[in-house]
Amino acid sequence: MKRKFFRSITGRIVILLLMLSMIFSTGVFAAVDSSNDTTVDTQAGDIGVQYRGHVQNKGDVPVPVGSFITGPNELGSQGEGLRLEGIRIELTGDVPAGAGISYDVHVQNRGWMGPVENGNFAGTIGDSLRIEAIKINLIGLDGYDVYYRGHVQNKGNIPVVDNTWGWVKNGAELGSTGESLRLESIEIKIVKTATYTALGDSIAYGMSATPGSGYVNLFYDNLKGISGNEDLSLVNLGVPGYASTQLLNQVQNDPATIAALGKAKVITVSVGGNNILAPVIVTLAAAFQLDPASPTFPTDLATALAQPGAQDIITAALPTIQTNVSASVTQFGTDWPQIIATIKALAPQADIYVTTLYDPISTQDPLFAIFDPAIQTINTAIKTPGTGYKVADVYTAFASYQGSDPLVNFNWYIGNLDPHPTTAGHELIYQSHLNAVVIN
Numbered sequence: 404m405k406r407k408f409f410r411s412i413t414g415r416i417v418i419l420l421l422m423l424s425m426i427f428s429t430g431v432f433a434a435v436d437s438s439n440d441t442t443v444d445t446q447a448g449d450i451g452v453q454y455r456g457h458v459q460n461k462g463d464v465p466v467p468v469g470s471f472i473t474g475p476n477e478l479g480s481q482g483e484g485l486r487l488e489g490i491r492i493e494l495t496g497d498v499p500a501g502a503g504i505s506y507d508v509h510v511q512n513r514g515w516m517g518p519v520e521n522g523n524f525a526g527t528i529g530d531s532l533r534i535e536a537i538k539i540n541l542i543g544l545d546g547y548d549v550y551y552r553g554h555v556q557n558k559g560n561i562p563v564v565d566n567t568w569g570w571v572k573n574g575a576e577l578g579s580t581g582e583s584l585r586l587e588s589i590e591i592k593i594v595k596t597a598t599y600t601a602l603g604d605s606i607a608y609g610m611s612a613t614p615g616s617g618y619v620n621l622f623y624d625n626l627k628g629i630s631g632n633e634d635l636s637l638v639n640l641g642v643p644g645y646a647s648t649q650l651l652n653q654v655q656n657d658p659a660t661i662a663a664l665g666k667a668k669v670i671t672v673s674v675g676g677n678n679i680l681a682p683v684i685v686t687l688a689a690a691f692q693l694d695p696a697s698p699t700f701p702t703d704l705a706t707a708l709a710q711p712g713a714q715d716i717i718t719a720a721l722p723t724i725q726t727n728v729s730a731s732v733t734q735f736g737t738d739w740p741q742i743i744a745t746i747k748a749l750a751p752q753a754d755i756y757v758t759t760l761y762d763p764i765s766t767q768d769p770l771f772a773i774f775d776p777a778i779q780t781i782n783t784a785i786k787t788p789g790t791g792y793k794v795a796d797v798y799t800a801f802a803s804y805q806g807s808d809p810l811v812n813f814n815w816y817i818g819n820l821d822p823h824p825t826t827a828g829h830e831l832i833y834q835s836h837l838n839a840v841v842i843n
Contacts, residue, residue, distance in 0.1 A: 450496045450547055452504065452593045454478055457489035457528050479588030481554045486533035486585035489526030494544075494593070502544040509536040509580050533585035536578030546596050546666050548572050548634070553589040555579060599623050600638045600663045602650060602746075603673035606758075606832070607641030611812060611823035618824075619671065621833035622756075626669060638663040646677040646731070647738035654745045664749040671795075671836065672742070673758045675781040676822075678735045679774060682727035690720040725773070732777045736784045743790060755792035756839050758832060759785050761801035763811040763822035786842055793839035800835045801828070 453471035456478050458464050464479075465472055472478050473495075479487045494504050507518040508525045511532040519525045520542065526534050541549050550570040555561050555578055560568040562577070570592075571577050578586045601607045601619040609617025623637045640653070640660055650672075653660050664670065688695040691707040707713060746755060759782040764771045782798055801810055810828035824832060 449595070450494055450498060450502075450544065450593050452492065452549070452591050453495050454490060454492040454589075454591060456487055456491065457526065458487055459485040459531070459533075461485065475550075475590045475592035477588050477590050479554070479586075481560075481588055483587075484556075485587060486556075487526075487587060487589065488530075488532060488534060489524055489528055490534070490537070490589070491522050491524055492539065492591065493522035499543070501542075503542040504539065504549065505542055506537060506539045508534045509578065510534055511583070511585075514580075534578070535582075535584060535586060536576050536580050537586065537589065538574050538576055539591065540574045541593075545662070548594050548596055549591065550594055551577055551589060551591045553577050554587045556584040556587060558584065594634065596636065596666050597632070597634065597668040598636050598638045598663060598666045599626055599669040599671075600667040600750075601641055601671045601673075602654070602660075603641045603671070603758075604645040604650075604677055605641065605643035606676070606824060607639065607671065607673040608643050609639070609641070609829070610643060611825060612829040613826045616826045616829055618829040618832035618836065621830065622671065622836050625833075625837065632668070635668065638667075641673070644677055644681075645674060646681050647674055647735045647742065650674050651738045651742050651745070654742060654749070661749060664746060664753075667750045667753045669754050669756070670746060670750060671756045671758070672746070673832075674742075675735055675760050675778075675785070678731045678781065679728055679777050682731045683724055686720055686724045686727050687717065690716050690723075728774075728777050732780050735781050739784050743792065747791075756795055756836050757785055757792050758795045758835065759798040761797045761811075761824075761828075788842050791841065793836075793841055795832065795835035795839040797832050797835045800831050804831065 452474040454474065455469075455471050456464060458479055461480075463469075471493075478490070479485070490506070490508065492504055492506050494502070503521045505518045505520045506525055507515055509515050510527060511534075513527075513532065516525060518538075518540075525537075526532075537551070537553075539549050539551050541547055550572045552568060552570045553561060558579070562569050562571055564570075572594075577589070578584070599622070607617075607619055609619060612618075619637070619639050619641070623635075626632050627635055640663060642649070642653070645653070654664065684695055687704070688700070691704065691713075693700060693703045693707060697703065743755070743757075746753075760778045762771065762775050762778050764774060766775075778798070786794055786796075804810055806827070808827035809825055810831060811822055811824055
């Protein structure tokens with residue numbers, strides 16, 4: 404009986420490894436290629452903007468001459484029928500070397516005058532010519548956006564967004580050309596870019612969900628609906644196949660990731676599944692003398708598994724598989740505190756959400772007893788009290804699920820062994836984020 408049970412496990416691992424190798428082999432050994440992106444957020448403090456100008460009948464404003472209006476207060480007037488004729492704009496605060504602000508105005512009878520920078524005058528004085536439109540850009544100031552809006556003759560406050568007075572930003576045209584309408588006033592502000600940065604593996608990446616329905620996308624849509632997050636942008640840095648050591652390397656050394664975390668208002672982390680999967684694949688590859696990094700690995704493994712004696716090779720490798728999985732899970736316990744410490748150092752003000760691992764295997768399956776203890780060990784590390792981040796307990800949500808739609812594609816009986824969440828599974832992971840709590 405014991406031998407029959409053992410053979411049952413071995414047979415299932417044969418099928419499991421064949422299918423998982425096809426799904427994961429390229430991802431498990433992937434790496435972030437940051438060679439083309441060396442942008443690093445170097446901002447040391449808040450950046451602001453100030454401006455002054457020349458207005459019909461009023462001359463240089465504000466007074467005393469040479470003083471500035473601090474953004475986003477109004478320069479110019481409304482309801483007086485006075486044209487804005489010239490403007491100077493400059494940044495304030497801890498402005499990094501090489502950073503600045505550029506602006507270009509469209510003037511009556513003259514067209515676009517050409518961009519000027521950092522407090523230089525744009526427009527005219529003494530010619531009685533109106534500014535009709537303006538474009539404003541930031542220079543060398545990664546992590547910030549410039550927003551501006553104004554009041555235009557016959558049109559009133561522009562732009563109108565969702566029936567309210569909105570803003571344009573980063574080089575967009577404010578005003579009009581070819582309509583002979585004066586720009587009467589302007590308001591300008593500098594806004595620090597805020598992002599939701601998602602880290603992790605193929606689940607964070609959104610694998611096996613309907614496009615746009617991964618939990619990261621769903622959570623992002625929810626965050627955008629919260630007041631103050633209207634301009635929140637999404638940076639999904641999930642990499643299929645990443646285990647904890649690769650994620651640690653990413654947050655410590657990848658410039659694009661470091662920059663994204665420096666701007667992050669919200670961060671989610673989903674990692675750990677490959678700490679269990681990768682050593683299984685590597686051990687079996689060694690047992691069959693295959694190269695798991697080879698692009699032909701899935702085919703090579705399929706051929707090897709079809710050979711006589713394959714089950715005996717797997718049976719002999721099972722103790723090594725368990726040892727290597729245990730070592731990789733232990734490595735997760737070492738990596739995890741460093742991952743979180745690095746994220747917190749790069750984004751000290753961000754809200755951090757982390758997910759526990761779910762088990763795609765039924766409690767009635769012989770493989771459950773092999774893999775679930777490893778999953779629970781990783782989850783215990785994730786749920787360490789006093790860490791300050793919010794835990795989305797996906798394991799419990801999946802285990803207690805009572806719905807009819809499958810949460811994972813994994814199903815022995817229909818031959819689908821993809822362990823990724825379905826669209827319904829991603830929806831439940833998203834709901835787990837909404838219910839996430841800090842464990843004290």
